[in-house]
Amino acid sequence: xxxxxxxxxxxxxxxxxxxxxxxxxxxxxxxxxxxxxxxxxxxxxxxxxxxxxxxxxxxxxxxxxxxxxxxxxxxxxxxxxxxxxxxxxxxxxxxxxxxxxxxxxxxxxxxxxxxxxxxxxxxxxxxxxxxxxxxxxxxxxxxxxxxxxxxxxxxxxxxxxxxxxxxxxxxxxxxxxxxxxxxxxxxxxxxxxxxxxxxxxxxxxxxxxx
Amino acid sequence: xxxxxxxxxxxxxxxxxxxxxxxxxxxxxxxxxxxxxxxxxxxxxxxxxxxxxxxxxxxxxxxxxxxxxxxxxxxxxxxxxxxxxxxxxxxxxxxxxxxxxxxxxxxxxxxxxxxxxxxxxxxxxxxxxxxxxxxxxxxxxxxxxxxxxxxxxxxxxxxxxxxxxxxxxxxxxxxxxxxxxxxxxxxxxxxxxxxxxxxxxxxxxxxxxx
DNA sequence: AGCTTTTTGAAACATTTGGTTCGAAATTCC
DNA sequence: GGAATTTCGAACCAAATGTTTCAAAAAGCT
Numbered sequence: 028x029x030x031x032x033x034x035x036x037x038x039x040x041x042x043x044x045x046x047x048x049x050x051x052x053x054x055x056x057x058x059x060x061x062x063x064x065x066x067x068x069x070x071x072x073x074x075x076x077x078x079x080x081x082x083x084x085x086x087x088x089x090x091x092x093x094x095x096x097x098x099x100x101x102x103x104x105x106x107x108x109x110x111x112x113x114x115x116x117x118x119x120x121x122x123x124x125x126x127x128x129x130x131x132x133x134x135x136x137x138x139x140x141x142x143x144x145x146x147x148x149x150x151x152x153x154x155x156x157x158x159x160x161x162x163x164x165x166x167x168x169x170x171x172x173x174x175x176x177x178x179x180x181x182x183x184x185x186x187x188x189x190x191x192x193x194x195x196x197x198x199x200x201x202x203x204x205x206x207x208x209x210x211x212x213x214x215x216x217x218x219x220x221x222x223x224x225x226x227x228x229x230x231x232x233x234x235x236x237x
Numbered sequence: 238x239x240x241x242x243x244x245x246x247x248x249x250x251x252x253x254x255x256x257x258x259x260x261x262x263x264x265x266x267x268x269x270x271x272x273x274x275x276x277x278x279x280x281x282x283x284x285x286x287x288x289x290x291x292x293x294x295x296x297x298x299x300x301x302x303x304x305x306x307x308x309x310x311x312x313x314x315x316x317x318x319x320x321x322x323x324x325x326x327x328x329x330x331x332x333x334x335x336x337x338x339x340x341x342x343x344x345x346x347x348x349x350x351x352x353x354x355x356x357x358x359x360x361x362x363x364x365x366x367x368x369x370x371x372x373x374x375x376x377x378x379x380x381x382x383x384x385x386x387x388x389x390x391x392x393x394x395x396x397x398x399x400x401x402x403x404x405x406x407x408x409x410x411x412x413x414x415x416x417x418x419x420x421x422x423x424x425x426x427x428x429x430x431x432x433x434x435x436x437x438x439x440x441x442x443x444x445x446x447x
Numbered sequence: 448a449g450c451t452t453t454t455t456g457a458a459a460c461a462t463t464t465g466g467t468t469c470g471a472a473a474t475t476c477c
Numbered sequence: 478g479g480a481a482t483t484t485c486g487a488a489c490c491a492a493a494t495g496t497t498t499c500a501a502a503a504a505g506c507t
Contacts, residue, residue, distance in 0.1 A: 037453020038503040059357045061272035065495060075455055080496070082454095138356070146416040147269045147353060157417055189430045196410020196431065203409045206356040207367055220399045221406065229437050247483020248473040275465060285485055290466070292484095 044082065047072040051083075052093045057136035060090060060148045091152060097140045098160045101129060102167075109167055115175040116226055119194060122168070123218035126198040130205035131214065138206035142199050161195070168194050181226075190225055197221040254292065257282040261293075262303050267346035270300055270358045301362060307350045308370045311339060312377075319377055325385040326436055329404060332378070333428035336408040340415035341424065348416035352409050371405070378404050391436075400435055407431040 054063055054071040065086065069076050074083075083089045108121035130139045138144070145157050172187035201214050201221070264273055264281040275296065279286050284293075293299045318331035340349045348354070355367050382397035411424050411431070 034505070035453075036451075036505055038455070038505095040454065058359070059269070059271055061269055062357075062359075064493080066493090075457095076495095077456080077497075078454065085495080142413055143353075143357060146348070146413060147272070147357070149268070149272075154418060161414075161417065186430075189427070190434075192427055193407065193410075193431055193434055196414070196427070197403065197406050199410035199413045200403075200406020200408070203352055203356060203413065204371075204406070207371065208364060217399070217402055217406070220396075221403055224400075224403055224434065227439050229439055244475070245483075246475055246481075248475095248485075250484065274463080276463090285487095286465095287467075287486080288484065295465080 040078070040082075042072070042074050042078075047074050047083075048089075048093060048096055051089055052097055052140070053135050055090060055093055055144060056138055056140060059144050087150065090148070091156070094140060094145055094153065094156060098156070101139075101141065102160070102163060104129065105164065106167055109171050115171065115180050116222060118171050119222035119225060120219050122194070123198055123201065123221055124215055127201050127205060127211060127214040127218050130202045131211040137208060139202045142202040143206045164195055165191050194221075194225055197224075250288070250292075252282070252284050252288075257284050257293075258299075258303055258306060261299055262307055262350070263345050265300060265303055265354060266348055266350060269354050297360065300358070301366070304350060304355055304363065304366060308366070311349075311351065312370070312373060314339065315374065316377055319381050325381065325390050326432060328381050329432035329435060330429050332404070333408055333411065333431055334425055337411050337415060337421060337424040337428050340412045341421040347418060349412045352412040353416045374405055375401050404431075404435055407434075 050072045051068060054067050058067060063086065065076065065079070068074075068086070068089065069079060072079065079089075083092065104125050105122055108125040109118050112118045112121055126139075130142075131137050141157065141160060145153055148154075168191035169187050172181070172185060172190060175181045176183050176185055176187070198221075201218055205211075205214055260282045261278055264277050268277060273296065275286065275289070278284075278296070278299065279289060282289065289299075293302065314335050315332060318335040319328050322328045322331055336349075340352075341347050351367065351370060355363055358364075378401035379397050382391070382395060382400060385391050386393050386395055386397070408431075411428055415421075415424055
């Protein structure tokens with residue numbers, strides 16, 4: 028199953044590549060993109076300067092790798108929170124709570140690479156990646172709504188697309204507030220209320236006529 | 238009413254102070270805070286380097302001035318959009334549309350100093366200002382909800398505080414998407430739908446029992 | 448042990464950046 | 478017109494930053 032780790036020829040590395048990337052994530056979350064210097068990365072990742080360039084490339088390349096890993100991990104957690112629970116409300120609460128918990132995880136600066144940092148990076152590849160990631164998140168929530176429609180949990184005319192957009196906007200709002208330093212407890216409470224906002228039974232249609 | 242403009246003694250300035258600040262706003266919106274160099278400001282504001290330091294101070298000071306002016310202008314527009322219309326729905330739509338229009342105004346980079354740029358600035362004074370600005374915005378929306386309760390437009394048990402938080406979160410989400418490059422038309426449509434989300438008549442209570 | 452391979456730490460280098468200095472320019476006051 | 482006052486543009490300086498070079502170190506291979 029696993030490839031036997033063949034010992035490489037030369038001097039062994041003094042750092043673990045994935046671990047270093049994780050630390051780079053912390054650095055970028057704490058200082059944004061432009062605020063990070065190579066020295067910050069050298070100090071934060073525990074990797075010497077020449078090794079850093081040799082193994083990871085320049086700042087832009089490192090950020091892209093960090094961003095991809097971050098988005099993958101966060102996407103996996105979001106998908107799990109969203110698709111595991113049997114009720115739609117639990118899914119939405121879990122999704123929004125996950126966003127808050129990730130944005131207020133201790134050991135890292137508050138905020139989110141995808142919501143708060145990457146959108147400010149003026150780079151075509153980053154922008155493209157972001158757009159794809161956003162579309163992916165949207166599709167995930169939409170899918171959960173459609174599953175709930177199939178299960179008869181919400182009416183078949185439930186505006187899944189619009190509501191999915193709103194759920195993501197609410198999670199972005201929570202994340203921005205986390206970045207601003209709002210305490211986790213407050214945000215977790217608001218996350219639950221936000222889920223209820225999207226779901227509470229309505230008297231009329233979800234979209235007003237005309 | 239207006240103070241007669243007494244001609245100052247020396248060589249006249251080659252720039253207008255407020256105009257220069259407005260251009261500085263554009264620079265910060267386009268490049269964030271850390272991404273902006275003094276040269277960017279010199280080039281963008283049309284002010285020579287020594288004059289810039291003499292008149293405005295260093296980057297941090299300039300940013301704080303820009304931020305205050307920006308927040309005041311944006312707050313005024315938000316208050317007008319929120320408090321002028323007679324129906325609550327028009328107020329909310331106007332408020333959210335204002336956020337989108339401001340975040341997608343042409344001539345400036347998409348995004349918002351208060352939502353996308355300032356939260357990343359690692360400075361105590363900026364953070365404090367942000368918190369106050371956020372509290373102000375929240376109070377404004379809450380007040381509008383309470384007025385609507387007084388007017389009998391929504392039931393007296395309408396959860397004004399929670400809904401106000403959600404309206405602001407939705408506007409932040411729209412703003413972040415603007416920063417990501419999403420087109421204005423899409424966001425304006427979503428702004429209307431977001432207003433409806435908050436307001437549509439409900440069958441049960443707004444908060445679920447225990 | 449000696450050779451090869453790879454990583455490492457320190458230093459070196461060029462460029463960018465934040466901030467200041469200084470003489471020239473433009474204006475008012477006498 | 479000339480002195481006083483303020484601003485402007487160019488150049489300057491020191492510190493920070495991005496990137497590379499190089500010899501020494503640490504491992505495997507024979």
